[in-house]
Amino acid sequence: MSLYLLSIAGVNYLTFRAFQEALASQQAKNMAQMVMRHLPYAFPMTWQMTAYVSSFMLFIPGLVVIMSVTNEYSYKTHRQNIIDGWTRRDFIVSKMLLAIALSVLSTITVLVTAAAFGLAEGSEAFTLDRFVYIGYFFLQAISYIMVAMLIAVLVKRGGLAIGIYFMYTVVIENVIKSVMNYYFGNAGRFMPLQSTDELIPVPVLENLKIPMLPEPNYTILTIVALVYLAAYFVLTAYKFEKDDL
Numbered sequence: 543m544s545l546y547l548l549s550i551a552g553v554n555y556l557t558f559r560a561f562q563e564a565l566a567s568q569q570a571k572n573m574a575q576m577v578m579r580h581l582p583y584a585f586p587m588t589w590q591m592t593a594y595v596s597s598f599m600l601f602i603p604g605l606v607v608i609m610s611v612t613n614e615y616s617y618k619t620h621r622q623n624i625i626d627g628w629t630r631r632d633f634i635v636s637k638m639l640l641a642i643a644l645s646v647l648s649t650i651t652v653l654v655t656a657a658a659f660g661l662a663e664g665s666e667a668f669t670l671d672r673f674v675y676i677g678y679f680f681l682q683a684i685s686y687i688m689v690a691m692l693i694a695v696l697v698k699r700g701g702l703a704i705g706i707y708f709m710y711t712v713v714i715e716n717v718i719k720s721v722m723n724y725y726f727g728n729a730g731r732f733m734p735l736q737s738t739d740e741l742i743p744v745p746v747l748e749n750l751k752i753p754m755l756p757e758p759n760y761t762i763l764t765i766v767a768l769v770y771l772a773a774y775f776v777l778t779a780y781k782f783e784k785d786d787l
Contacts, residue, residue, distance in 0.1 A: 543644075546602040550651050554595050558583050558659050582745060584663040586671035591745045592656035593679040596648075600683055601711065603644040604690035608703045611637055611694035621787050634695075634782040638775060641691055645684035652679050675742055678760075681767055682738035686711070688774035689735065695781050711735060731758070737766045 561582050580587040614620035623633050653676050660668065690707050697703040719730030731740045740758050748757075 543603075543606060543647075546599065546606075547647070547651050549599050549602070550596045550648070551655050553599060554592050554655050554659060557591075557595050558662075578746075578750060581663060581665055583659045584666045585660045585669045586666075586673075587745055588656045588660035588663070589670075589672045590675040590742065590748070592652055592659065593675045593682075594742045594745050596652045596655070597679065597682055597739070597742060600648070600686040601708070603648060603683070603687050604707060604711075605704060606644065607637075607641055607687050607690045608694045608707060609700060610640060611691060612698060612700035612703055615698040616700065624787065630783045630787075631779070634779050637691060638688075638778070641684060641687045644687055645680055648683045649676060649680040652676060674760075678738070678741040678764075681764070681771070682741065685735060685738045685767060685771055685774070688771060688778070692774050692778045692781075695778050695785075731763070732766050734770045737763050737770065741767065 565581070582588075582591045620633060624630060656676070657668075660666075689711070690703075693707050693710070694700075694703045697706060715733050715735055719733050719736050722730035722733070730736060740763050741760060743758060
């Protein structure tokens with residue numbers, strides 16, 4: 543987890559330095575300011591930019607949760623906890639609280655990182671404009687982590703659960719999304735994890751003074767993501783409470 547939190551700062555630092563080097567000359571910076579509303583890591587874009595870049599690391603807390611849950615099955619400690627006095631609901635709620643804690647910790651790290659790079663850029667004054675993207679990152683983080691937990695509870699085996707998690711997040715959902723977008727006019731954006739990904743669009747494209755992409759409907763996407771999130775919690779709890787331990 544320490545390496546994960548450091549990786550959030552690290553991957554943003556690499557991106558930050560890449561932009562700094564690309565805009566090292568005054569001429570390059572002037573050209574960027576002609577086509578962009580704000581520099582990528584300057585306020586207020588830093589909130590969205592940091593959230594977007596950090597989202598690529600969300601597979602790590604997902605792996606942590608999968609290992610935490612599947613190890614309980616492997617070593618029978620889930621059964622032992624219940625024998626010692628916990629109810630099934632107590633046990634699964636403790637795992638859900640772990641998912642929430644990891645999401646909160648990730649979001650706080652992203653918030654601090656975004657503020658630090660915004661202040662380091664120093665080209666614009668501190669502002670909370672676009673701060674909503676930090677909230678969207680929290681929704682994205684808890685969605686990815688709860689999908690990992692649901693898979694772990696369904697599969698129970700660590701290696702298989704990790705394989706399915708990566709296959710779904712990297713391949714399966716993207717294939718289904720592409721097919722739905724092709725045949726049903728961008729309906730793929732309402733896929734479970736894609737609905738949270740759409741909440742944080744590519745900052746550089748959105749930052750252009752000449753818009754290249756239509757702005758997503760954040761209200762609808764947020765509602766869809768919350769419905770999916772509620773389903774993850776309900777299905778995870780139902781599966782564990784009804785399962786044969």
